[in-house]
Amino acid sequence: MAEISLITPIEYLKGVGQHKAELLKKELSVFTFQDLLYHYPFRYIDRTRFYKIREVNGSLPLIQIIGRVVSKEIVGEKQARRLVVQLRDDTGIMELVWFRALKWIDRILHPGLAIVVFGKPSDFNGKVSISHPEVEVYNPAAKKLGNLSLQPVYNSTEKLKQNQLDSKGIQKLLENLTELSVPLIRETIPEYVLNKYHLISRPQAIKAVHFPVDQQELDAAVRRLKFEELFFIQLKLLRNRLLRTEKFKGCVFGSVGEKFNEFYSSKLPFALTNAQKRVLKEIRIDTQRGVQMNRLLQGDVGSGKTVVALMTMLLAVDNGYQACIMAPTEILARQHYLSIQQLVGADFVQVELLTGSTRKKDRKRIHESLLNGSLNILIGTHALIEDPVQFQNLGLAIIDEQHRFGVEQRAKLWRKNSVPPHMLVMTATPIPRTLAMTLYGDLDVSVIDELPAGRKPIKTLHLYENQRLRMFGFMRQEIAKGRQVYVVYPLIKESEKLDLLHLEAGIEAISRAFPLPEYRISIVHGKMSAADKEFEMQRFVKHETQIMVATTVIEVGVNVPNASVMIIENSERFGLSQLHQLRGRVGRGAEQSYCILMSTNKLSADGKIRLETMVRTNDGFEISETDLKLRGPGNIEGTQQSGVLDLKLADLAQDQQILQVARNEVIGIFEADPGLEKEENQLLREYFNVRQPGIHWNKIS
Numbered sequence: 001m002a003e004i005s006l007i008t009p010i011e012y013l014k015g016v017g018q019h020k021a022e023l024l025k026k027e028l029s030v031f032t033f034q035d036l037l038y039h040y041p042f043r044y045i046d047r048t049r050f051y052k053i054r055e056v057n058g059s060l061p062l063i064q065i066i067g068r069v070v071s072k073e074i075v076g077e078k079q080a081r082r083l084v085v086q087l088r089d090d091t092g093i094m095e096l097v098w099f100r101a102l103k104w105i106d107r108i109l110h111p112g113l114a115i116v117v118f119g120k121p122s123d124f125n126g127k128v129s130i131s132h133p134e135v136e137v138y139n140p141a142a143k144k145l146g147n148l149s150l151q152p153v154y155n156s157t158e159k160l161k162q163n164q165l166d167s168k169g170i171q172k173l174l175e176n177l178t179e180l181s182v183p184l185i186r187e188t189i190p191e192y193v194l195n196k197y198h199l200i201s202r203p204q205a206i207k208a209v210h211f212p213v214d215q216q217e218l219d220a221a222v223r224r225l226k227f228e229e230l231f232f233i234q235l236k237l238l239r240n241r242l243l244r245t246e247k248f249k250g251c252v253f254g255s256v257g258e259k260f261n262e263f264y265s266s267k268l269p270f271a272l273t274n275a276q277k278r279v280l281k282e283i284r285i286d287t288q289r290g291v292q293m294n295r296l297l298q299g300d301v302g303s304g305k306t307v308v309a310l311m312t313m314l315l316a317v318d319n320g321y322q323a324c325i326m327a328p329t330e331i332l333a334r335q336h337y338l339s340i341q342q343l344v345g346a347d348f349v350q351v352e353l354l355t356g357s358t359r360k361k362d363r364k365r366i367h368e369s370l371l372n373g374s375l376n377i378l379i380g381t382h383a384l385i386e387d388p389v390q391f392q393n394l395g396l397a398i399i400d401e402q403h404r405f406g407v408e409q410r411a412k413l414w415r416k417n418s419v420p421p422h423m424l425v426m427t428a429t430p431i432p433r434t435l436a437m438t439l440y441g442d443l444d445v446s447v448i449d450e451l452p453a454g455r456k457p458i459k460t461l462h463l464y465e466n467q468r469l470r471m472f473g474f475m476r477q478e479i480a481k482g483r484q485v486y487v488v489y490p491l492i493k494e495s496e497k498l499d500l501l502h503l504e505a506g507i508e509a510i511s512r513a514f515p516l517p518e519y520r521i522s523i524v525h526g527k528m529s530a531a532d533k534e535f536e537m538q539r540f541v542k543h544e545t546q547i548m549v550a551t552t553v554i555e556v557g558v559n560v561p562n563a564s565v566m567i568i569e570n571s572e573r574f575g576l577s578q579l580h581q582l583r584g585r586v587g588r589g590a591e592q593s594y595c596i597l598m599s600t601n602k603l604s605a606d607g608k609i610r611l612e613t614m615v616r617t618n619d620g621f622e623i624s625e626t627d628l629k630l631r632g633p634g635n636i637e638g639t640q641q642s643g644v645l646d647l648k649l650a651d652l653a654q655d656q657q658i659l660q661v662a663r664n665e666v667i668g669i670f671e672a673d674p675g676l677e678k679e680e681n682q683l684l685r686e687y688f689n690v691r692q693p694g695i696h697w698n699k700i701s
């Protein structure tokens with residue numbers, strides 16, 4: 001065989017062969033030696049700990065017991081034929097069961113034999129047993145079992161298991177592999193960084209993650225590998241940012257002009273909060289210094305991001321540029337359009353809306369006015385990044401992100417101008433710090449951390465199904481005061497049919513409890529046509545109806561300050577950030593607002609935490625942190641598409657500190673050596689010379 005390297009195909013590994021190689025490729029995407037080396041265990045079992053039979057129950061993970069075989073018998077017929085062994089220790093007795101390999105096990109085990117049993121207990125018919133445990137004859141002279149106290153557990157699949165590639169099988173392959181390949185693993189982090197943070201070398205870490213001698217070595221290995229993952233993500237992101245500033249000049253918004261000033265002094269219906277002012281200042285500084293702005297604007301629901309967006313656009317217009325806002329849904333785009341029109345009034349600046357349902361004739365007119373420069377501001381959905389849309393001079397692109405657009409789509413907007421426009425990315429709800437640093441680590445961040453004055457914190461209540469009458473009573477009371485009420489139902493693809501039934505039943509119940517002519521109800525759900533939805537929404541906006549029953553289509557963008565009660569049905573089914581977004585639809589006026597979370601009595605542990613969190617706090621930043629802890633970053637909406645979260649070991653909910661250290665180190669490295677030219681940074685330079693998946697540092701355009 002040719003010389004061995006890390007990219008030697010996996011079939012060349014001793015113990016693999018053609019058939020297993022195919023399976024490894026298909027099931028685990030393991031193609032080469034290094035793919036297997038980087039197939040890390042997902043947990044470890046402490047083989048130094050032994051349980052007593054009395055302590056054993058079905059909720060325990062894989063455990064070890066020492067006991068003596070009392071009896072064994074083969075019971076059942078055909079498929080149900082099994083070997084049942086009674087095992088005893090000084091605290092009790094339990095069963096071990098085998099459905100396969102009966103003869104083999106039967107031969108080894110005999111009454112009186114002391115054995116070590118290793119497996120996952122389960123409760124069955126009130127009895128605790130372990131199916132298919134591993135057994136070894138107990139040898140008190142041997143200090144440890146095997147030479148490892150921590151046994152790694154690998155991900156496997158049913159198919160792999162059928163071919164002896166269960167966790168144990170994979171570990172065997174790794175034993176064959178590490179001797180060969182560990183010496184070939186190269187260091188990626190410069191020595192001075194390793195020393196600074198007391199990190200072990202890469203070959204050492206990879207070996208130890210598979211075969212840790214003890215917990216201490218494992219901890220050191222994991223810390224090193226997590227650091228590496230997070231360090232290189234930051235290196236890519238910050239390198240990108242650096243190159244962008246070097247490469248792109250950026251439009252200069254040199255002066256604050258007529259439109260901005262006029263709007264500020266005579267149109268703005270309220271005083272800006274200090275946070276809004278501060279953010280506007282940050283944007284002003286960014287946009288006048290001749291480099292391209294790339295900024296993330298974070299603010300809690302209702303904190304007034306739209307005004308900041310508008311005033312930034314006016315700044316662009318004052319300096320002879322066009323501006324646009326891209327929103328993820330048609331409803332949201334329309335909402336932005338309406339609120340901006342309302343804020344600026346007629347004939348102040350030219351604003352148009354472009355979405356998938358814009359008529360052909362209007363579309364043509366918009367395209368033309370964009371190109372000849374008579375249109376100042378364009379608001380729309382992803383229709384904006386389609387090819388026929390050409391600006392005369394796009395100076396600012398605002399993306400209302402809701403975590404739904406990827407880096408690719410952002411890049412498409414940049415290309416709409418010869419000089420890339422300034423970019424302002426707004427998120428619907430705050431995102432956790434670690435996620436922001438990773439997903440948007442190449443952007444500067446502005447935070448609106450203050451709500452407009454006079455807003456009363458929303459009071460949140462959790463009620464169970466049997467308290468529904470109380471809830472209806474409360475609705476009547478608020479409606480009598482002239483307020484409006486939202487009632488929101490979940491509508492999730494996976495359970496759509498059932499959800500629609502719930503919605504229907506809900507509408508019926510509400511119609512009965514709130515009859516015409518005294519009460520009028522708007523109904524909006526995702527299955528309706530855009531025009532019908534709009535019609536129903538408008539009835540509510542104009543206060544022709546007092547109750548709006550809706551599915552989550554109203555999650556973002558609805559702004560009816562007179563609505564002061566948000567009722568969320570089956571609230572346990574919503575994610576935390578969704579609940580927070582929904583709650584943010586009320587509390588927009590001066591009145592005291594309420595959010596009522598309706599749920600069944602049967603709450604999962606996570607569901608309980610979600611509802612408790614909502615009742616406890618109104619702080620979007622705190623809520624987003626809890627959300628991340630509960631769900632993990634992969635499940636936060638929109639993160640899946642972004643390859644940056646392809647983390648093997650690091651966990652954004654837990655490894656905030658490592659991430660911060662890695663990011664600071666990278667910032668320091670680029671400050672001292674922007675071109676990575678110093679000898680000590682040679683490894684980092686090499687890193688960029690090899691093609692990296694994800695963001696390409698030399699391909700930003």
Ligand SMILES: Nc1ncnc2c1ncn2[C@@H]1O[C@H](COP(=O)(O)OP(=O)(O)OP(=O)(O)O)[C@@H](O)[C@H]1O
Pocket residue numbers: 270271272273276299300301302303304305306307428452453557559561584588
């Ligand atoms: N400084 C302010 N003082 C008083 N009201 C304000 C202020 N800034 C914004 N508002 C009003 O607060 C409401 C919420 O603002 P806006 O819609 O911009 O919030 P947002 O941050 O975009 O949040 P969401 O994503 O929930 O819509 C609007 O009715 C807006 O006119």
